[in-house]
Amino acid sequence: MRAIALRAPAKINLILKVLGKRPDGYHDLKTVFQRLDLCDDLTFTPNTSGNIRIFCDHPQVPKGPRNLVYKVAQSFQTDYQVGLGADIHITKRIPVAAGLAGGSSNAAAALLGLNRAWGLKLSQDRLLDHARRIGSDVPFFLYDCPWALGTERGDRLEPLAVETRLWQVLVVPRIKMYSGEVFTRWSLLRGPGPARGGILPEGLSAEPPETPLQGPQNKLTKMGDGVNILLHSLRKKDLKRVGLLLCNDLEPSILDIRPGLAKVKDRISRLPLAGVSFSGSGPAIFGVAFSQQEARAAGDILSRFYRQVFVVRTR
Numbered sequence: 327m328r329a330i331a332l333r334a335p336a337k338i339n340l341i342l343k344v345l346g347k348r349p350d351g352y353h354d355l356k357t358v359f360q361r362l363d364l365c366d367d368l369t370f371t372p373n374t375s376g377n378i379r380i381f382c383d384h385p386q387v388p389k390g391p392r393n394l395v396y397k398v399a400q401s402f403q404t405d406y407q408v409g410l411g412a413d414i415h416i417t418k419r420i421p422v423a424a425g426l427a428g429g430s431s432n433a434a435a436a437l438l439g440l441n442r443a444w445g446l447k448l449s450q451d452r453l454l455d456h457a458r459r460i461g462s463d464v465p466f467f468l469y470d471c472p473w474a475l476g477t478e479r480g481d482r483l484e485p486l487a488v489e490t491r492l493w494q495v496l497v498v499p500r501i502k503m504y505s506g507e508v509f510t511r512w513s514l515l516r517g518p519g520p521a522r523g524g525i526l527p528e529g530l531s532a533e534p535p536e537t538p539l540q541g542p543q544n545k546l547t548k549m550g551d552g553v554n555i556l557l558h559s560l561r562k563k564d565l566k567r568v569g570l571l572l573c574n575d576l577e578p579s580i581l582d583i584r585p586g587l588a589k590v591k592d593r594i595s596r597l598p599l600a601g602v603s604f605s606g607s608g609p610a611i612f613g614v615a616f617s618q619q620e621a622r623a624a625g626d627i628l629s630r631f632y633r634q635v636f637v638v639r640t641r
């Protein structure tokens with residue numbers, strides 16, 4: 327039986343706006359996802375025992391039903407009466423519970439890998455349905471694109487035609503953050519009242535750029551927030567402006583839970599980078615660099631203070 331090998335990339339959110347709480351308890355988002363070249367490796371080998379076995383030497387990766395990869399395998403077995411099992415090897419490089427969606431990316435790899443390894447021939451739409459049920463960040467990784475706009479729970483995706491590749495430095499403090507806790511804190515801090523729109527940094531207008539965006543991005547120009555300007559700036563490689571537009575509405579909640587992270591962000595912000603932000607629900611903090619050289623220089627400095635520092639690029 328054939329083994330399928332797949333890479334599972336990490337993501338970061340350049341913009342993450344929380345629009346409000348939904349009746350189902352989740353939050354409506356508008357977010358710009360970027361895929362990174364920081365990747366886990368997974369192999370899926372079918373077995374005839376029917377057992378799902380996860381092999382991973384990372385101590386924080388669950389090997390049983392708490393692993394999203396296991397959940398994918400189990401749901402496929404149940405939904406499609408699969409008699410085969412799978413031996414799944416995970417080489418973990420993406421830090422766990424860091425805001426980089428490593429577990430979700432592994433789950434997307436499992437959807438793609440087991441679909442092939444078990445010969446299920448499920449359509450992309452069917453895989454997307456499964457992905458949404460596994461987690462809000464999973465669908466992004468089913469799209470073969472480095473950039474996408476996520477709306478609703480972050481699980482409705484619009485791939486973005488952006489050629490630019492960014493160099494970034496990524497610091498992952500060795501604490502775990504839990505998305506559920508961070509979103510709950512967001513609701514508590516916001517208190518009752520209507521959902522608010524995004525707030526642009528000082529000096530930036532919400533007006534569409536002078537050159538209208540063409541094609542599928544046209545509707546983005548009408549959104550009146552930082553997303554369309556960010557895309558325009560990315561396409562023009564105006565990294566200074568990209569840096570100014572980074573924003574994460576979850577930052578006050580992350581800092582409320584872990585006040586010590588303010589110092590980490592502050593230290594990164596003092597380096598010559600275009601901009602610095604948290605990814606997802608943290609604690610990963612990234613800085614957009616003006617060049618590979620500057621990303622490496624920042625990485626060298628930050629490595630003196632933190633153990634998990636990565637120099638990464640859009641993938």
Ligand code: C5P
Binds near residue numbers: 351353354
């Ligand atoms: O979808 P996922 O299981 O990854 O989400 C983890 C938790 O994060 C959810 O249980 C929910 O509390 C919170 N969440 C949210 N709104 C989103 C995504 C996640 O409230 N759009």
